[in-house]
Amino acid sequence: MTPRVVFSPDYAVDYGGHSFAADKFRLAAEALKGAVELVAPAEPSRDDLLLAHDAAWTDKVLSSSLTEADLKRLELPFSPEISRAHRLAVGGTVLAARHALETGTGLHCGGGAHHAFRGHGEGYCALNDLAVAILKLRAEGRLSRAAVVDLDVHQGNGTAAIFSGDAAVFTFSMHQGDLYPEMKERSSLDVELRAGTGDAEYYDALRRSLRAVMDFKPDLVLYQAGADPWEKDRLGGLKLTEIGLLERDRAVRETCALHGVPVAVTLGGGYGPTPADTARLHARTLSLFAGQRV
Numbered sequence: 001m002t003p004r005v006v007f008s009p010d011y012a013v014d015y016g017g018h019s020f021a022a023d024k025f026r027l028a029a030e031a032l033k034g035a036v037e038l039v040a041p042a043e044p045s046r047d048d049l050l051l052a053h054d055a056a057w058t059d060k061v062l063s064s065s066l067t068e069a070d071l072k073r074l075e076l077p078f079s080p081e082i083s084r085a086h087r088l089a090v091g092g093t094v095l096a097a098r099h100a101l102e103t104g105t106g107l108h109c110g111g112g113a114h115h116a117f118r119g120h121g122e123g124y125c126a127l128n129d130l131a132v133a134i135l136k137l138r139a140e141g142r143l144s145r146a147a148v149v150d151l152d153v154h155q156g157n158g159t160a161a162i163f164s165g166d167a168a169v170f171t172f173s174m175h176q177g178d179l180y181p182e183m184k185e186r187s188s189l190d191v192e193l194r195a196g197t198g199d200a201e202y203y204d205a206l207r208r209s210l211r212a213v214m215d216f217k218p219d220l221v222l223y224q225a226g227a228d229p230w231e232k233d234r235l236g237g238l239k240l241t242e243i244g245l246l247e248r249d250r251a252v253r254e255t256c257a258l259h260g261v262p263v264a265v266t267l268g269g270g271y272g273p274t275p276a277d278t279a280r281l282h283a284r285t286l287s288l289f290a291g292q293r294v
């Protein structure tokens with residue numbers, strides 16, 4: 001069966017030369033074309049968004065009526081078109097999570113907006129697709145326990161805060177300690193790495209941590225596979241090589257497979273020298289999880 005990858009061409013909105021180049025998702029989908037079936041997500045309902053966000057923030061995003069303070073914290077321009085792209089990305093992770101529960105693997109060429117909190121957006125993330133997907137499938141009775149494996153170079157602070165006190169969700173974030181967000185939230189498991197950490201040390205810490213995630217016995221893992229731990233990333237300071245990033249992805253895939261836990265992949269951050277560089281890394285992550293040669 002041809003692997004399905006969730007993607008919408010409407011993700012590629014123009015942020016006007018911003019370091020968050022949404023074009024990377026379009027380029028990654030382009031690279032996968034032919035080898036996978038691209039599936040378009042549906043927009044989530046307001047009620048879906050309310051599972052993870054409060055009404056005031058949800059309605060601001062839906063009506064694109066962010067205040068100056070909201071925009072400053074989000075660090076992105078905003079418009080009805082951009083609002084739609086962020087909503088579609090939520091629908092995309094929900095759909096990829098459904099695919100994971102059906103077949104063992106779900107692939108989203110987008111998503112991973114882990115800095116979005118219940119009542120505000122920040123760090124380029126308006127809506128927390130990871131949180132909505134878990135809470136939506138749980139509300140439908142399709143899962144009871146879930147884990148988030150967040151390997152973006154930045155801490156998954158929004159996800160950690162949304163699930164704080166929720167005993168049925170395990171949040172794991174491994175990130176560079178001296179980067180944004182300055183004030184870290186508390187995940188179920190946080191591993192802080194020093195700037196300059198390379199492949200070997202990273203891999204050891206990851207294997208140990210994945211064991212703790214599996215001890216939680218989740219029904220589903222949502223993987224935030226940020227490409228920004230790469231040594232050439234403009235925002236990150238870790239020193240993972242391209243091979244190191246692939247070994248990281250393989251460790252997540254193999255661990256989930258060994259334990260029989262379905263996994264849905266989202267892409268998250270990535271700020272390589274060009275959008276094409278980041279897109280290449282994102283496409284490799286998805287190909288690896290699709291069981292293809294990378």
Ligand SMILES: [Zn+2]
Nearest residue numbers: 152153154269
């Ligand atoms: Zn990041």
